[in-house]
Amino acid sequence: MRWCCAGMAGALAVVASAAHGQGLRCETTSGEVCGASGCRQVRIFEVRRYPAEAHFQLTVRSADPQHPSVLLQASDALLQANAKLDTSTWNTSFQSTSAGLPLPLEYGFAYQAANMTISSYEACRALAGVPGATGPVFLDNRLVVAWDGGQAQCTSRVVCFP
Numbered sequence: 001m002r003w004c005c006a007g008m009a010g011a012l013a014v015v016a017s018a019a020h021g022q023g024l025r026c027e028t029t030s031g032e033v034c035g036a037s038g039c040r041q042v043r044i045f046e047v048r049r050y051p052a053e054a055h056f057q058l059t060v061r062s063a064d065p066q067h068p069s070v071l072l073q074a075s076d077a078l079l080q081a082n083a084k085l086d087t088s089t090w091n092t093s094f095q096s097t098s099a100g101l102p103l104p105l106e107y108g109f110a111y112q113a114a115n116m117t118i119s120s121y122e123a124c125r126a127l128a129g130v131p132g133a134t135g136p137v138f139l140d141n142r143l144v145v146a147w148d149g150g151q152a153q154c155t156s157r158v159v160c161f162p
Helices: 077-082 121-128
Strands: 012-020 024-032 052-062 073-075 089-091 098-100 109-118 137-147 150-160
Touching (some): 024 137, 052 137, 077 137, 089 109, 121 137, 121 150
Parallel strands (some): 024 150
Antiparallel strands (some): 012 150, 024 052, 052 109, 073 137, 089 098, 137 150
16 A cells, blocks of 8 residues: 655654534544554654655444444545555454445444555655645545435545655
8 A cells, every 4th residue: 555755854744633424423543554562643643754654544433323324435535546445345343344335333333444655745746736836735635424315524634744
């Protein structure tokens, strides 16, 4: 699972956000790639050496456990294109049991994870669609989830510094 962003002196910051609707709630976070000591997910993630890897976590829950919703569709254009994320199948328990869409969220949540390599600042600029940028570049990762009658969106932001 590969991705891109900038030189040895550059930095990368990651911001996470949550969103919810009447049926589903989603959240995205980013941080260090998981290792033997686990995953460190933070709101602002700085990288000072490249290439670097970012670990993304995506979670979807029923907004109201008393009235569970069905996850009908999910998309994350950035991770699908650059980290080979498959949003048609989600993990449904701590044992990583996979289930395809449509997915009733009667008991808890569904989650996904993906890693992306940040190779250079120039590559980050290209992904963000701002090849001539000279300052910080914002890459927004957007997860969109849909249920019968609505949708929710949540984002994490990667900020690449020259």
